[in-house]
Amino acid sequence: MDNAEQKSPQRRRTSARATVTIRDVARHAGVSVATVSRALRGSDLVHPATRERVDAAIEELRFTPSQLGRSLAERRHAANGIVFPDLSGPYYADVVLGYEEVAATLGRSVLILSTHNRESADEMVLELAGRVDGLAVFGRTVHDDVVAEIVQRGVPVVLMARTEIEGADSVRTENVAAAASVVEHLLADGHRRMSFVGDPSDSTDVAERWAGFRGALAQSGAEVPERTIPAGFKEDDGARVAADLVADGLPDVVVCANDELALGLSVALAEQGVQVPGDVAVTGWDDVMAARYAGLTTVRQPMREMGGRAARMLDARISGDRSEPRHDVLTTQLVVRHSCGPHPKEAHR
Amino acid sequence: MDNAEQKSPQRRRTSARATVTIRDVARHAGVSVATVSRALRGSDLVHPATRERVDAAIEELRFTPSQLGRSLAERRHAANGIVFPDLSGPYYADVVLGYEEVAATLGRSVLILSTHNRESADEMVLELAGRVDGLAVFGRTVHDDVVAEIVQRGVPVVLMARTEIEGADSVRTENVAAAASVVEHLLADGHRRMSFVGDPSDSTDVAERWAGFRGALAQSGAEVPERTIPAGFKEDDGARVAADLVADGLPDVVVCANDELALGLSVALAEQGVQVPGDVAVTGWDDVMAARYAGLTTVRQPMREMGGRAARMLDARISGDRSEPRHDVLTTQLVVRHSCGPHPKEAHR
DNA sequence: TTGAAAGCGGTACCAA
DNA sequence: TTGGTACCGCTTTCAA
Numbered sequence: 001m002d003n004a005e006q007k008s009p010q011r012r013r014t015s016a017r018a019t020v021t022i023r024d025v026a027r028h029a030g031v032s033v034a035t036v037s038r039a040l041r042g043s044d045l046v047h048p049a050t051r052e053r054v055d056a057a058i059e060e061l062r063f064t065p066s067q068l069g070r071s072l073a074e075r076r077h078a079a080n081g082i083v084f085p086d087l088s089g090p091y092y093a094d095v096v097l098g099y100e101e102v103a104a105t106l107g108r109s110v111l112i113l114s115t116h117n118r119e120s121a122d123e124m125v126l127e128l129a130g131r132v133d134g135l136a137v138f139g140r141t142v143h144d145d146v147v148a149e150i151v152q153r154g155v156p157v158v159l160m161a162r163t164e165i166e167g168a169d170s171v172r173t174e175n176v177a178a179a180a181s182v183v184e185h186l187l188a189d190g191h192r193r194m195s196f197v198g199d200p201s202d203s204t205d206v207a208e209r210w211a212g213f214r215g216a217l218a219q220s221g222a223e224v225p226e227r228t229i230p231a232g233f234k235e236d237d238g239a240r241v242a243a244d245l246v247a248d249g250l251p252d253v254v255v256c257a258n259d260e261l262a263l264g265l266s267v268a269l270a271e272q273g274v275q276v277p278g279d280v281a282v283t284g285w286d287d288v289m290a291a292r293y294a295g296l297t298t299v300r301q302p303m304r305e306m307g308g309r310a311a312r313m314l315d316a317r318i319s320g321d322r323s324e325p326r327h328d329v330l331t332t333q334l335v336v337r338h339s340c341g342p343h344p345k346e347a348h349r
Numbered sequence: 350m351d352n353a354e355q356k357s358p359q360r361r362r363t364s365a366r367a368t369v370t371i372r373d374v375a376r377h378a379g380v381s382v383a384t385v386s387r388a389l390r391g392s393d394l395v396h397p398a399t400r401e402r403v404d405a406a407i408e409e410l411r412f413t414p415s416q417l418g419r420s421l422a423e424r425r426h427a428a429n430g431i432v433f434p435d436l437s438g439p440y441y442a443d444v445v446l447g448y449e450e451v452a453a454t455l456g457r458s459v460l461i462l463s464t465h466n467r468e469s470a471d472e473m474v475l476e477l478a479g480r481v482d483g484l485a486v487f488g489r490t491v492h493d494d495v496v497a498e499i500v501q502r503g504v505p506v507v508l509m510a511r512t513e514i515e516g517a518d519s520v521r522t523e524n525v526a527a528a529a530s531v532v533e534h535l536l537a538d539g540h541r542r543m544s545f546v547g548d549p550s551d552s553t554d555v556a557e558r559w560a561g562f563r564g565a566l567a568q569s570g571a572e573v574p575e576r577t578i579p580a581g582f583k584e585d586d587g588a589r590v591a592a593d594l595v596a597d598g599l600p601d602v603v604v605c606a607n608d609e610l611a612l613g614l615s616v617a618l619a620e621q622g623v624q625v626p627g628d629v630a631v632t633g634w635d636d637v638m639a640a641r642y643a644g645l646t647t648v649r650q651p652m653r654e655m656g657g658r659a660a661r662m663l664d665a666r667i668s669g670d671r672s673e674p675r676h677d678v679l680t681t682q683l684v685v686r687h688s689c690g691p692h693p694k695e696a697h698r
Numbered sequence: 699t700t701g702a703a704a705g706c707g708g709t710a711c712c713a714a
Numbered sequence: 715t716t717g718g719t720a721c722c723g724c725t726t727t728c729a730a
Contacts, residue, residue: 021723022724032700069723114446126413131428382718383718399715701728712717713718714717
């Protein structure tokens with residue numbers, strides 16, 4: 001009894017406590033915290049009458065259990081993370097949408113992190129990994145060893161649009177065959193001289209698209225460009241390419257690594273009096289909303305599904321339903337629009 | 350002494366502990382947890398030699414401090430939340446981008462929640478509120494009383510694109526004057542009969558746009574429609590409106606509550622042989638990427654800045670730098686493009 | 699059915 | 715400079 005007295009030689013730091021805790025509820029209801037906890041969890045080891053008293057106390061005190069205390073005790077965060085290079089652009093937003101949607105359904109909150117090109121990206125990701133039960137990592141936002149470190153800590157990781165890493169799941173979209181189908185379509189339309197805009201060292205996706213592009217051209221006997229025209233993923237990058245293209249002489253087609261690039265390029269070309277597709281055909285990748293309105297031929301990717309799939313894969317790992325890694329590849333689809341119209345020479349025949 | 354013995358009548362549940370704790374590090378380094386904690390926090394009350402031993406132990410054990418333990422002790426989450434009706438569409442993505450960017454800079458993680466139209470939205474938001482130090486809430490995703498409840502719990506809230514609530518900060522964009530400038534521009538182009546598509550009861554933004562629209566028309570002496578043509582915010586909603594519009598007779602202009610609506614409407618009209626802007630002019634709102642490529646006249650809103658602003662407002666409240674609520678209104682800008690070309694009659698003069 | 703108490707993994711006060 | 719230890723708020727044995 002005097003034990004209780006001895007127990008608090010140290011005062012509470014704040015005399016007026018802001019938050020109502022489970023202990024307050026227990027005291028108010030005249031029961032132990034264990035009972036309150038049980039009532040909270042809906043355990044059937046609580047007498048109905050007792051439960052009523054507890055509920056009343058909870059109501060009266062406007063008590064909300066602390067997620068922190070709960071998580072610490074349960075040793076789980078009930079939250080997943082997702083890491084992006086950059087949330088701008090329509091592409092990532094859709095993936096996050098799918099991810100969040102599924103995660104929410106599974107009772108998990110979602111923490112997002114955009115690494116931009118911050119120096120501190122690695123640390124930020126490691127920090128994030130300490131706040132979640134599972135982590136989705138997009139593209140080359142994080143170094144391989146950081147991912148490995150996270151996996152080793154026991155946090156399930158699913159990689160999106162990135163080459164596989166030991167111990168981590170992955171979801172990607174099909175690129176090689178899609179690139180080939182783009183090339184084949186263009187060839188059928190009479191186009192021959194094709195350039196590829198994008199930087200294969202930027203991402204696995206671009207590398208695969210470039211490989212598929214070259215492969216299909218080689219197989220058809222058409223001229224295969226030595227290298228890509230390097231560029232980022234933004235409209236501005238496309239605009240910059242346009243200038244060089246006009247100066248160096250136009251090919252029949254410019255296959256771009258993504259839609260924003262293709263759209264920026266097209267606009268810049270038009271400003272310089274180059275007609276699309278009349279003078280040069282242009283294709284993109286992703287099928288973002290603007291591509292539809294710009295009439296851009298592109299490859300549609302199931303972004304939202306990719307996000308959802310990632311969330312589900314993580315859930316399976318977290319809940320222990322699956323332990324072997326899994327690697328999914330989602331199919332993509334060529335969407336032919338106006339920007340790749342038949343080559344003039346072909347059309348004249 | 351025997352006290353220590355008595356202290357563990359209860360075994361650890363897991364014999365092989367997965368996670369390395371601060372106690373392990375302390376033991377390994379031959380110091381107390383207090384010292385490890387100090388070393389961790391970079392306190393200068395640690396002897397260099399001691400610090401070295403601690404660092405070595407941390408390194409060797411690959412110790413990472415638990416965010417949960419830390420948060421519980423520090424009584425702060427170091428995380429902010431943001432609540433959306435729906436993350437789809439380019440609009441919200443940009444706001445999140447700005448929010449995350451600033452929050453990350455301020456050392457806070459970001460939890461996102463899309464309420465969609467889930468029944469359980471209120472509970473989900475309340476749950477989220479328990480995981481963060483501050484919360485940004487978008488539009489009418491959450492009932493007023495839920496917001497009030499969260500504010501009362503002491504969690505700073507900033508409302509975005511929503512009418513003010515006692516005790517919460519807010520960031521909005523200017524709507525009334527912008528709507529008036531749209532109308533004035535259209536009037537100057539010779540358009541007279543204007544319809545407004547959107548549901549004012551959907552959001553504060555739409556209500557204000559509708560009010561500005563009516564006000565400007567009334568002031569000009571032009572015909573003021575009795576009511577809006579109700580519609581949601583998606584392309585599909587626009588398409589549905591198109592059918593009715595054609596059946597009921599076209600006005601000179603259709604002013605839409607957002608871009609997606611306007612774009613969906615335009616496409617559907619074109620499919621029915623109605624020319625934009627020849628037969629009817631169309632305007633949108635937001636200036637999303639697709640609007641540029643579709644040549645849609647619209648009102649540009651600083652979405653990204655709105656997100657960033659919200660994050661900063663929360664930070665000020667959380668850190669106690671400010672206690673009185675603040676309400677920011679961001680300026681918007683009319684962007685004239687092809688879709689609202691001069692009215693035919695006007696053009697012929 | 700209930701309660702006491704030992705965690706979960708840190709932080710920070712107090713005393714040494 | 716350090717160590718001991720009482721928290722932070724909740725969950726879950728174990729015993730009654």
